[in-house]
Each structure stands twice: as C-alpha cells, then as structure tokens.
Amino acid sequence: MKGKKIFIHPETAALKPLSFNIELCDGCNRCVEVCQVDILVPHPNKGNPPVVVYPGECWYGGCCVAICPKPGAIKLNTPLMNRVYWKEKA
Amino acid sequence: MKDNSCQCLKWPYPLLYDKVQKVTTDVLILGGGIAGCWAAIAAAKKGVRVALVEKGATIRSGAGGSGCDHWESAATNPCSRISPEELTQAMIKAHHGYNNGISHYIECREGYDRLLDLERFGGKIRDTEDEFLEAEFRDEKTKFLFAYDYENKFTLRVWGTTFKPALTKECRRLGVKIFDRTMATSLLTEGGKQGAKIVGATGVNGRTGEFITFQAKATVLCMSRPTRIWLFSPGLPGISEFRPPQCTGDGHAMGWNAGAEFAMMEKSVKGEWSGLRSFPPYGTGNTHNTWYACNMVDADGREIPWADRDGRTLTDISLRYRPSLGQKLFLKGGGESDIPTYEFQGPDILPLEELLAKGFKLPFYADLTGMPEQERKAIWGLMVGEEGKTKIPILKTYTEAGFDPKKHLIQSYGDGWRSGGFLPQERQLFGLPGGMVNDWNLKTNLEGLYAAGDQLLASNCHGHAAATGHYAGRHAADYTKEGAVSKIDSNQAKKERIRIYAPLKGDGRIGWKEMNMRITRLMQHYCGEIKTEELLTTGLGLLKNIQKLEVPQISAQNPHELVRTLEVLNILTNAEIILNACMARKASSKPLHFRRSDYPEMDPPDWKKFITIKLEKNKVEIGEKPLDYYGQLKEKYESHNSDYLEEHGS
Ligand SMILES: Cc1cc2nc3c(=O)[nH]c(=O)nc-3n(C[C@H](O)[C@H](O)[C@H](O)COP(=O)(O)OP(=O)(O)OC[C@H]3O[C@@H](n4cnc5c(N)ncnc54)[C@H](O)[C@@H]3O)c2cc1C
Ligand code: SF4
Numbered sequence: 001m002k003g004k005k006i007f008i009h010p011e012t013a014a015l016k017p018l019s020f021n022i023e024l025c026d027g028c029n030r031c032v033e034v035c036q037v038d039i040l041v042p043h044p045n046k047g048n049p050p051v052v053v054y055p056g057e058c059w060y061g062g063c064c065v066a067i068c069p070k071p072g073a074i075k076l077n078t079p080l081m082n083r084v085y086w087k088e089k090a
Numbered sequence: 091m092k093d094n095s096c097q098c099l100k101w102p103y104p105l106l107y108d109k110v111q112k113v114t115t116d117v118l119i120l121g122g123g124i125a126g127c128w129a130a131i132a133a134a135k136k137g138v139r140v141a142l143v144e145k146g147a148t149i150r151s152g153a154g155g156s157g158c159d160h161w162e163s164a165a166t167n168p169c170s171r172i173s174p175e176e177l178t179q180a181m182i183k184a185h186h187g188y189n190n191g192i193s194h195y196i197e198c199r200e201g202y203d204r205l206l207d208l209e210r211f212g213g214k215i216r217d218t219e220d221e222f223l224e225a226e227f228r229d230e231k232t233k234f235l236f237a238y239d240y241e242n243k244f245t246l247r248v249w250g251t252t253f254k255p256a257l258t259k260e261c262r263r264l265g266v267k268i269f270d271r272t273m274a275t276s277l278l279t280e281g282g283k284q285g286a287k288i289v290g291a292t293g294v295n296g297r298t299g300e301f302i303t304f305q306a307k308a309t310v311l312c313m314s315r316p317t318r319i320w321l322f323s324p325g326l327p328g329i330s331e332f333r334p335p336q337c338t339g340d341g342h343a344m345g346w347n348a349g350a351e352f353a354m355m356e357k358s359v360k361g362e363w364s365g366l367r368s369f370p371p372y373g374t375g376n377t378h379n380t381w382y383a384c385n386m387v388d389a390d391g392r393e394i395p396w397a398d399r400d401g402r403t404l405t406d407i408s409l410r411y412r413p414s415l416g417q418k419l420f421l422k423g424g425g426e427s428d429i430p431t432y433e434f435q436g437p438d439i440l441p442l443e444e445l446l447a448k449g450f451k452l453p454f455y456a457d458l459t460g461m462p463e464q465e466r467k468a469i470w471g472l473m474v475g476e477e478g479k480t481k482i483p484i485l486k487t488y489t490e491a492g493f494d495p496k497k498h499l500i501q502s503y504g505d506g507w508r509s510g511g512f513l514p515q516e517r518q519l520f521g522l523p524g525g526m527v528n529d530w531n532l533k534t535n536l537e538g539l540y541a542a543g544d545q546l547l548a549s550n551c552h553g554h555a556a557a558t559g560h561y562a563g564r565h566a567a568d569y570t571k572e573g574a575v576s577k578i579d580s581n582q583a584k585k586e587r588i589r590i591y592a593p594l595k596g597d598g599r600i601g602w603k604e605m606n607m608r609i610t611r612l613m614q615h616y617c618g619e620i621k622t623e624e625l626l627t628t629g630l631g632l633l634k635n636i637q638k639l640e641v642p643q644i645s646a647q648n649p650h651e652l653v654r655t656l657e658v659l660n661i662l663t664n665a666e667i668i669l670n671a672c673m674a675r676k677a678s679s680k681p682l683h684f685r686r687s688d689y690p691e692m693d694p695p696d697w698k699k700f701i702t703i704k705l706e707k708n709k710v711e712i713g714e715k716p717l718d719y720y721g722q723l724k725e726k727y728e729s730h731n732s733d734y735l736e737e738h739g740s
C-alpha cells in the first residue's frame with residue numbers, strides 16, 4: 001500500500017445536495033472542514049469551490065451553508081421528492 | 091465534458107497506511123457528539139489528560155450538532171413544579187418499566203446544571219433579547235422559555251444551534267486533545283482478553299488511513315446507537331435514517347466484541363423516519379415536537395379539534411399546554427412513550443379515524459396563521475430554526491421559496507410527527523431502544539469502561555446526553571486517579587490493524603452499499619415484525635455465512651470508503667446482537683413492540699424483566715435484570731456523588 005497513488009471519481013448520485021456559485025465562493029474550504037460526513041474535498045485548483053465527491057452521503061443538515069462566510073456561495077438543494085406542499089389560506 | 095466540478099482527482103490528503111500513531115492519555119472519549127463533548131469537559135476539569143476521538147468534525151458532529159430546540163427534563167430549574175424523582179418515575183411508568191432509571195434520574199437531576207454551564211461557554215439558553223416579552227411560556231424573571239407543559243415547566247425552549255461550537259471551544263480551552271476525522275474501530279483489553287479491563291482503543295483516520303492506538307486508564311463510549319439495520323437506500327445513504335449517517339452504532343459493535351453487556355436489544359419499532367419514505371424532519375405540518383401545539387385544518391379549511399386525554403374538546407389554545415383536569419403533568423417529546431399511558435398522556439388532535447368519521451377531509455394542513463403571534467414566532471423562527479436540521483434546510487430554504495407563516499398552510503403527510511408510512515418490517519431503533527447496561531457510575535460491566543448518551547440502555551435526548559456525558563466523564567476521571575495505566579497488548583492491536591486494512595486489498599467485488607443492502611434485506615425477512623425461533627435461527631446462520639464468505643470479499647478504495655466499509659461490518663455485528671436478543675426473549679411484549687408468533691402471549695408476568703446479553707469467550711451469554719435494578723433513585727444518586735453535591739449544592 002505504501003506510496004500508492006489513488007484517484008477518486010466524484011460519485012454520480014441520485015441527488016445533487018449542493019450547488020456552488022463560482023463567482024461568490026473563494027475556496028476557503030470551511031464547508032469541507034465542518035462536514036461531519038466528509039463528503040467534500042478541496043478543489044485541486046486553489047480558490048475554486050470544493051468538489052462534492054460523495055453526494056449520496058449528505059445528511060442535509062446544512063452546517064456547510066451555515067458556516068460559509070460568503071452569502072450565496074453554497075446552496076443546499078432539498079431533494080425533489082422531499083419538497084413539501086403549501087398553499088395560501090383561503 | 092469538462093466543468094469545474096472536476097471529473098477525476100488525486101486523493102487530496104497524504105496516505106499514511108504504513109504509519110502507526112501511539113497516543114497515551116488518562117481518559118479516552120470515543121465519539122465527539124453531545125455526550126462525548128460533555129464527558130471530555132467534565133474529565134478535563136478534574137485535571138486529567140483527555141483525548142476525544144470523533145469520526146466527523148467535533149464542531150458540528152452528531153445528532154445534536156446542527157441544533158436542538160427543546161431541552162427536556164430540566165427538573166431542577168427554578169420554575170419547575172416537578173421534582174427529579176417525580177419526573178423520572180413518570181418516565182419509567184410511561185415506558186411500562188422498561189427504562190433506565192439511573193440515566194434518566196441523572197438527566198432530571200443535573201440537566202439544568204449543564205444548561206447553566208452552556209451559558210457560561212457561550213450558548214444561548216434564555217430570551218436575553220426579550221423577543222417573547224410577556225408570552226405565556228416565558229418566565230419574566232429568568233427569561234426562560236418553556237415548551238409543552240406550561241404549568242410544570244420542566245422542558246425549555248433553547249437556541250441549540252449555539253451549543254456545539256460552544257462545547258468544542260470549551261474542550262479546546264481545557265486542553266482536551268481532539269482527534270477529528272478518526273473512527274474508533276475496536277476496544278483494547280488487558281491481555282487482549284474478552285471481558286477483561288479496557289485499556290484503550292484503536293482508530294483509523296478517514297482521510298489519511300493512519301492507524302492509531304490509544305492507551306488509556308479509562309474509556310467512555312459516546313457513539314450513539316445502531317442504525318441502518320433494517321433501512322438502507324444505496325441512492326440516499328446519507329438520509330437512510332434520522333441520525334447522521336456516520337452514526338452506525340460502532341460503539342455497540344466494539345463493546346460487544348470486548349464483552350460489554352447490553353439489555354433490551356430485542357426492542358425495535360416500525361419505521362418513524364427515513365428519507366426513503368419521509369419528508370425533511372420538522373418541515374411538514376404536524377402537531378408534535380417542534381410544531382407542538384400548532385393549529386390544524388382539513389382540506390376545506392375546517393379547524394381540527396384538539397382534545398385532552400379524556401376526549402374533552404379544548405376550545406382555548408392555551409389549554410393545549412396544560413395538564414387535563416386532575417392530571418399532575420403530561421409528557422411530550424422523548425420522555426413520552428410510543429404507546430401513551432393515560433396518566434401522562436398530553437393533549438393532541440383527535441385520532442385520524444375519528445376525524446374522518448366526523449367528516450373531516452384529507453389532506454390536513456398546519457395552520458400557523460391561526461396561532462397567537464408569540465406561539466407562531468416560537469414555532470416558526472425559534473423552534474424551526476434552532477432545532478437540528480432546520481435552520482438551513484427548513485427556515486432558510488422555505489422562506490426563500492416564498493413560505494410565509496402568516497399566510498400559508500403547510501401540508502401534513504402522516505400521523506404524529508411522522509411524514510410517511512412504513513411497512514411493518516421496516517424497523518428502527520427509535521424512542522428508547524436497548525443499549526449498554528450501566529451502574530450508578532455509568533460504568534459498564536467491564537472494568538475501565540463507561541458509557542453515556544444514546545449509547546446507553548433506554549436513552550434519548552440532548553439533555554440526557556449532556557447530563558450523562560458529564561457524569562460519565564467525571565466518574566471516569568475519578569477512576570483514573572485510583573489506578574495506573576495497564577499495558578496495551580501489542581498482538582491485539584496488530585490483529586486489529588490487519589482486520590481494518592483487509593478491505594483495501596479486496597478484489598472490488600463487494601462494496602459497502604451492497605453489503606448494507608444485504609443486511610437490511612436479511613433483517614427485514616428474518617427479524618421483521620413477527621418473529622419465530624425458526625426465522626431468527628436461520629437469520630443468524632445466514633449472518634454467519636456472510637461473515638465467512640462475503641466479508642472477505644468486501645473492498646474499499648481509499649480511507650473514506652474504508653471508514654464506510656468498517657461501519658457496515660459494525661452493522662453486521664449489531665444485527666447479530668439484535669437477532670440473539672430476540673431469540674432470548676421467549677414471550678411477546680407490547681411496550682417492547684416485540685411479537686413472537688411462537689410465544690404469542692403478551693407480557694406474561696415472568697417475562698417482565700430486562701434480558702441481558704453479552705459475549706463470554708466468544709459465546710453468547712444470556713442473563714436478566716429486574717426492571718427496577720437501579721434501586722432508590724435519590725439515595726443511590728447521592729451516595730455516588732457527594733463531591734458533586736458539595737460543589738453544586740443539593
Ligand atoms: C435532527 C435531530 C433533532 C433533534 N432534536 C432534539 C431536540 O430538540 N431535543 C432533544 O432533546 N433531542 C433532540 N435530538 C436527539 C439528540 O440530538 C440526541 O439524543 C443526542 O445528540 C445524543 O447524543 P450522543 O452524544 O449520544 O450522540 P451524538 O450527538 O449523535 O454523537 C455521537 C457521535 O459519535 C461519533 N461517532 C460515531 N461512531 C464513531 C466512531 N466509530 N468513532 C468516533 N466517533 C464516532 C459521531 O460522529 C457523533 O459525533 C435530535 C436528533 C436529531 C437527529
Ligand atoms: S462555499 Fe463558502 S465555505 Fe465553502 S469554500 Fe466556498 S466560500 Fe468557503
């Protein structure tokens with residue numbers, strides 16, 4: 001195992017829990033560090049938004065969004081089948 | 091096609107599979123959730139060296155990391171009208187005796203002390219900004235906000251998103267050595283023997299793959315409870331269960347292998363929440379928990395009546411927060427049982443069938459617009475906001491999508507707090523499930539091994555985890571002052587290193603997700619709603635075959651996948667504990683949600699006891715304990731905590 005180089009392919013998941021705004025994100029990686037499931041890794045090119053390598057493992061708790069210092073840089077996407085219906089009171 | 095999401099990348103962390111890090115400490119805490127942080131703080135305050143091992147990131151890890159909106163059973167707060175003894179007895183009775191008298195008494199007795207600590211660490215526990223001035227649920231002097239039973243005032247509404255960062259900061263201030271991204275994989279025992287004194291643990295880093303041995307005088311298990319035994323979705327592994335996905339009950343599996351004793355592991359309930367079936371927690375219309383006691387209307391906008399335990403309609407909203415006529419207190423949240431006990435049953439809307447018979451039409455909606463301003467703001471804004479998984483996924487997301495609590499009705503998708511239906515064989519360890527047996531020091535049956543939080547028998551809730559964590563941490567620290575460190579058995583550590591790295595050499599045929607699906611399907615078939623000797627024995631035999639034939643083929647490509655794989659191996663062990671526990675109880679039981687068609691009689695008097703289970707020389711040993719094994723609560727507690735009482739006053 002020693003010295004072995006490994007590569008990872010970001011997994012194609014059923015869902016896409018996070019999206020990043022490339023303009024607003026400065027690649028500080030705070031979201032990477034706060035994630036308890038460790039689904040993100042820093043982008044190989046500094047300054048870019050992190051890479052979501054294990055999207056399926058997201059817990060949808062939003063701690064990554066809460067810690068982000070750049071409002072709007074990262075967004076949590078509720079899975080489509082989990083979107084709730086509301087209506088105006090008649 | 092290229093985009094900035096990156097198609098293939100080099101593993102971004104150094105790979106240290108060939109390294110072994112050796113750590114020596116006095117108290118070792120495994121799991122940096124609520125219980126783990128509190129244990130670390132209490133032990134460090136006693137002046138001993140503390141190491142805290144957390145699989146994720148301590149600052150937000152665990153079920154309570156993203157928030158907590160209600161802190162239960164703070165019976166010693168100055169406004170409470172219930173004593174810790176009364177409240178613990180109520181919780182025991184509400185669960186028909188199948189409860190942990192020790193841990194819940196600690197919760198009732200010390201939970202409020204932990205709240206005051208939290209405030210000192212920077213957490214918010216009272217309405218300091220006077221947002222809820224003169225609300226019915228506010229105490230003007232202390233500025234505490236209460237939930238549920240406004241008469242007895244033992245559950246507080248709190249700003250739980252502030253808690254975990256405050257706890258982490260306090261751990262750091264006290265010099266706790268935090269090992270984040272580190273999965274504890276096994277317990278080390280004196281001489282490598284099962285059932286012997288615990289002398290430390292092993293771990294593996296989920297980023298570098300580095301192997302770590304921790305030598306310790308005392309170890310506290312704080313890794314919560316088993317999940318993904320019956321429920322798993324390979325497409326949505328992260329939300330297969332209610333708890334965070336890395337909380338797979340590793341502490342149970344490693345405790346079991348070391349010889350720790352468990353009770354009530356035969357109890358499981360029909361699924362309550364899974365992303366497979368349910369909507370986001372606290373994000374649908376309901377009348378429970380975070381949404382207590384919201385107005386509900388039917389499809390035509392007709393208001394759904396609330397009633398007390400006797401079916402008397404409650405005309406005034408304020409009465410939903412009061413015990414019924416002649417009732418001392420009611421229980422809501424984690425203290426209440428899944429099968430309501432009349433004595434402690436709280437107000438609710440009428441049962442669905444009754445409502446349909448009265449002509450109410452589905453679907454039902456929660457109607458915040460009809461709530462008094464202060465109650466609306468307490469539900470939407472305070473509780474939805476401070477509760478776990480709500481600040482971003484619900485409050486922010488719904489608000490941005492246009493939801494307005496003063497205008498909109500939000501749909502309900504299930505009964506109680508549920509938002510989906512489950513098949514009877516889709517089960518979970520929920521409510522107060524089984525767990526590790528503890529004594530009045532929160533020590534397990536093994537020398538040097540303590541447990542706290544949802545690791546324990548019949549455990550649940552944030553305040554319980556905080557109180558038991560602190561308690562276990564200080565008793566573990568006291569213990570280390572009595573004795574010297576024992577030596578780690580290097581052979582045992584070496585064997586563990588070989589075991590955990592084996593998947594890296596696998597041929598790639600079986601991945602962790604396929605193995606998890608394998609286990610959940612098996613458990614649905616052989617340990618579903620209705621159990622029999624034949625089903626359980628066959629299930630156990632099949633599990634053994636998996637261990638022998640399929641586990642050696644399991645494979646992982648990098649440290650992250652290795653952690654996921656080791657978790658599934660723990661799930662396999664936990665399934666084995668559960669099957670064995672189910673075989674040991676040869677009677678059906680209503681409070682345990684336990685049905686055996688070969689022993690159909692419900693709760694025969696001879697079986698009203700805890701069945702305990704552990705490994706001895708690798709053989710399953712069955713024992714029993716009386717339901718009231720904890721003895722006289724107040725006396726026992728006080729005889730074990732004279733120094734604490736001196737410091738905190740009785
Ligand atoms: C969404 C949500 C909302 C909730 N809201 C409330 C509420 O308002 N009020 C309330 O009273 N209760 C609430 N609860 C329950 C409460 O959060 C839990 O009872 C409490 O967090 C249990 O504490 P714990 O320390 O036992 O477990 P956790 O806080 O879950 O901590 C367990 C820790 O162990 C770590 N771990 C697991 N395996 C390993 C390993 N092998 N090695 C190292 N570390 C490991 C995990 O990463 C985790 O950090 C809520 C739960 C959820 C999920
Ligand atoms: S999304 Fe936010 S937290 Fe994450 S890297 Fe970008 S700026 Fe930093």
Ligand code: SF4
Nearest residue numbers: 035058059061062064
């Ligand atoms: S929502 Fe939670 S689990 Fe998902 S990426 Fe963010 S921090 Fe990680």
